[in-house]
Amino acid sequence: MTVPAGTDPYVPGHGDASYSVGHYDLHLGYKVDRNRLDGDATLFCEARGDVTALELDLHTLRPSKVFVDGRPVRHQHRRGRLVVRPPRRIPAGVEFEVRVRYAGNPRPVRSRILGTAGWEELEDGVLVASQPHGAPSWFPCNDRPDDKATYSLTLTAASDYQVAFTGELVDRRRGASSATWMYEQEVPMATYLAAVQIGRYDVTELEAPVPMRSLTPQPPDSAGYDAAFGRQPEMMAYFQDAFGPYPFPSYTCVITHDDLEIPLESQGMSTFGRNFMADDWDCVRLVAHEMAHQWFGNAVTLGAWRDIWLHEGFACYAEWLWSEQSGAASTQTRVDHHHARLSELDEDLVIGDPGPRLMFDDRVYKRGALTLHALRCEVGDTTFFRLLRTWVEQHVGGTVSTRDFVAHTSAAAGRDLTALFDAWLYGAGLPPVPKL
Numbered sequence: 001m002t003v004p005a006g007t008d009p010y011v012p013g014h015g016d017a018s019y020s021v022g023h024y025d026l027h028l029g030y031k032v033d034r035n036r037l038d039g040d041a042t043l044f045c046e047a048r049g050d051v052t053a054l055e056l057d058l059h060t061l062r063p064s065k066v067f068v069d070g071r072p073v074r075h076q077h078r079r080g081r082l083v084v085r086p087p088r089r090i091p092a093g094v095e096f097e098v099r100v101r102y103a104g105n106p107r108p109v110r111s112r113i114l115g116t117a118g119w120e121e122l123e124d125g126v127l128v129a130s131q132p133h134g135a136p137s138w139f140p141c142n143d144r145p146d147d148k149a150t151y152s153l154t155l156t157a158a159s160d161y162q163v164a165f166t167g168e169l170v171d172r173r174r175g176a177s178s179a180t181w182m183y184e185q186e187v188p189m190a191t192y193l194a195a196v197q198i199g200r201y202d203v204t205e206l207e208a209p210v211p212m213r214s215l216t217p218q219p220p221d222s223a224g225y226d227a228a229f230g231r232q233p234e235m236m237a238y239f240q241d242a243f244g245p246y247p248f249p250s251y252t253c254v255i256t257h258d259d260l261e262i263p264l265e266s267q268g269m270s271t272f273g274r275n276f277m278a279d280d281w282d283c284v285r286l287v288a289h290e291m292a293h294q295w296f297g298n299a300v301t302l303g304a305w306r307d308i309w310l311h312e313g314f315a316c317y318a319e320w321l322w323s324e325q326s327g328a329a330s331t332q333t334r335v336d337h338h339h340a341r342l343s344e345l346d347e348d349l350v351i352g353d354p355g356p357r358l359m360f361d362d363r364v365y366k367r368g369a370l371t372l373h374a375l376r377c378e379v380g381d382t383t384f385f386r387l388l389r390t391w392v393e394q395h396v397g398g399t400v401s402t403r404d405f406v407a408h409t410s411a412a413a414g415r416d417l418t419a420l421f422d423a424w425l426y427g428a429g430l431p432p433v434p435k436l
């Protein structure tokens with residue numbers, strides 16, 4: 001049996017369903033001044049069907065040698081796809097290793113519909129923002145959100161830069177002019193959530209209920225930092241109460257020297273531009289939003305991009321929860337405000353399947369959050385927060401669907417809640433404002 005290369009219709013041309021990757025071992029060397037990346041990646045894979053050729057995603061960067069189980073093999077690299085032909089058929093269920101040596105000048109992956117994502121040069125450093133299609137800008141991968149893997153990363157760069165990765169630092173070796181950073185990520189991670197951030201940062205360990213640190217630009221802006229980011233430890237404690245234990249060993253907040261249009265989440269890490277260091281609810285709410293993604297999006301990840309509300313609706317609702325908890329407007333006030341605003345907008349998208357062009361439309365965020373509020377009003381606070389915690393507990397490190405969530409909530413409530421979700425996620429009109 002041959003399993004066809006399966007791709008998500010929202011991110012066509014990425015991913016291959018014929019195999020899965022259990023672990024990525026990435027060895028990278030990077031020259032910041034020349035934006036030059038030299039990579040040596042080993043993917044520990046398992047065949048899902050009988051494999052005669054498999055496809056990896058790799059954009060811009062050029063593979064020089066490819067090995068399967070240690071033997072050099074034929075390969076072709078075209079339009080972001082690296083086709084690898086093992087010397088003989090790999091039967092379903094058999095494990096194998098693919099090693100790719102590659103190099104080049106990484107740049108973001110461009111898509112007419114999805115925009116650009118991935119490895120991006122800053123004024124003096126790098127950030128990686130891969131949602132949803134940017135991972136192949138820096139390593140060869142099976143780029144599908146439902147194929148999570150563990151990671152090891154070794155990266156060598158000039159010694160005056162900090163290198164942060166979405167994992168735990170296990171070793172750092174300083175040479176005369178360069179430093180080698182070694183990280184491990186043991187909680188399975190989707191390709192788009194893997195990221196490195198390289199820059200000249202001050203590192204501050206925070207006093208918090210879990211290991212937390214901030215990487216801030218030099219020179220510091222302590223007033224702006226305190227206003228927007230100062231309550232992160234308290235936020236972490238509150239979210240642990242609401243959503244259950246923080247799902248990763250540590251949390252890193254990176255604030256780049258450059259301004260950024262939007263912040264971005266990656267596994268165990270959030271990245272903001274320095275323009276977010278301001279005394280402004282829009283900055284505070286996004287600090288809460290990105291932190292909440294650690295539970296909803298990063299630990300528990302959609303299997304298909306049409307279910308993006310499972311990330312954005314939840315992270316947006318977390319903003320409104322934090323608003324009340326922090327002494328700002330109550331959650332119900334935020335709900336009323338955004339329901340009123342939404343009722344004035346066109347209702348020409350389906351929250352539960354918005355299409356790739358509108359995947360990150362603000363209406364997905366706000367109506368997704370209202371859906372959760374409607375659920376909370378329906379089942380009551382005790383059941384609502386319990387079902388959020390068990391949702392994370394049962395799916396940490398895995399992937400989920402809207403159907404899973406409807407089944408989960410219905411089981412928790414002891415009655416079928418399909419009609420509620422149908423109205424909020426798939427119905428044309430906006431249901432009436434839910435009240436606590």
Ligand SMILES: [Zn+2]
Pocket residue numbers: 289293311312315
């Ligand atoms: Zn988000």
